[in-house]
Amino acid sequence: MGVIGMGVMGKSLALNLAEKDVSVSLYNRFVAGKEEGIAQKVVDENPEFSNMLAFEDLQKFVDSLEKPRRILMMIPAGVAIDAQLDSLLPILAKDDLVIDGGNSFYLDSNRRVARLHELGMHFLPMGVSGGEEGARKGPSIMPGGNAEGYAMVEDFLGRISAKDKDGKPCVTYVGPGGSGHFVKMVHNSIEYGEMQVLAELTHLLRFGFGCTPEQVSGIFSDWGKGELKSFLLEITADLLLFKENGELLLDKILDQAGQKGTGAWSLTTALEYGIPYSPLAESVNARGVSGEKAMRVAFSKTFQHEFQQVEGSLEEWLPKIKAAYSLARIINHEVGFRLMKTVSDTKDWKLNFNEISRIWTNGCIIRSGLMENISANYSDSVSFFEMAGVKDQVVSGRKALAELVGLGLTHGFALPVMSAGINYLLGRITAESSASVIQAQRDYFGAHTYQRKNDPSGKFYHTNWI
Structure with a gap:
């Protein structure tokens, strides 16, 4: 599994995956003087996990992943998601999977699902709730997108999610398109x-x-x-x-x-x-x-x-x-x-x-x-x-x-x-509301018409109130 973005949530989910015996490649962008060696720092601070690799080069990060590739983006919603996809998609291949685990607007997610589908790839808009502690120890996970893409990571997500009172993972395939981000x-x-x-x-x-x-x-x-x-x-x-x-x-x-x-x-x-x-x-x-x-x-x-x-x-x-x-x-x-x-x-x-x-x-x-x-x-x-x-x-x-x-x-x-x-x-x-006054007002000043209680046909009436 690859994880892009080593902020609080990305880092916590990556450590959760590593702890559950999932080999993880970590990627964080390089910005001179601001973001340098971020992914490597996560690896260095957690020496107990030998199954994590750190990258600042996107191509090398992608090459480190087995095919079909499974990549989780944990970066800010909005233009950053599209910018990351613009950089990522040209170096991915058919059947690869990209997951957006942030709080993106569901209509944007609908568009991104369609974009990757046209390339023969999978995109999962995935809600993640639980904050930092939940991400590290077991969040509630709400993936949407297509069922084929979900099947590629169902095991991984089941391992890292919280468990309900019956021990069942708190993750489910929500539905198509941006439904995961919607819920x-x-x-x-x-x-x-x-x-x-x-x-x-x-x-x-x-x-x-x-x-x-x-x-x-x-x-x-x-x-x-x-x-x-x-x-x-x-x-x-x-x-x-x-x-x-x-x-x-x-x-x-x-x-x-x-x-x-x-x-x-x-x-x-x-x-x-x-x-x-x-x-x-x-x-x-x-x-x-x-x-x-x-x-x-x-x-x-x-x-x-x-x-x-x-x-x-x-x-x-x-x-x-x-x-x-x-x-x-x-x-x-x-x-x-x-x-x-x-x-x-x-x-x-x-x-x-x-x-x-x-x-x-x-x-x-x-x-x-x-x-x-x-x-x-x-x-x-x-x-x-x-x-x-x-x-x-x-x-x-x-x-x-x-x-x-x-x-x-x-x-x-x-x-x-x-x-x-x-x-x-x-x-x-309330069975009898004040909305009849609204309808009368609307008809009085704008001839918007109204319906009558004693006419079940649904016919609309207008009155000359003056």
């Missing part, structure tokens, strides 16, 4: 939502209910022992205890959240396909708002904004907070899975959501007890909200989520994902 994109979108909900709860508990970081950590740890267990809940409980020089490190971190684009791509894709996406869209927007630090500081003085302490008992609120958190997470996942199902049906990808959720039960960032339930109970014939283990929480949790959002907003706390979540849910379960 990774939606995975990251759900990840955004899950992170934001925990941030909102942490803020409300600390500055609304007056909890210490240790108390919030204890609450999250307690939740993590049951059906709410999740990797993100676990690490949030951990970071609330981490101190630097005796002070909470969290409070020293600038409150400006970064992002790399996958969340926004999911939003634009949802808009393209007409899928309501407000809860996960708000997780993207929240990061954008957080980036306007100077303006937020100025406005907080202009409008004299302060958090207000909650007068109610934390003990009385905790069951409601837990139920609200549980439902907010369900909504986040429903939104993401609904987008995946719609795009899969439109493109005839035939995505297997039981299998996709199964490979998300370990190794990936959004692994959780909820994901295990989805893997066991997902069905195309039943709506997500009516799924076993979900329906009861939708019924019992919606009042708690509404009350918690109301509490937070009236006490000065922005709760963008949780508030969008309850609005989204109420909109989905």
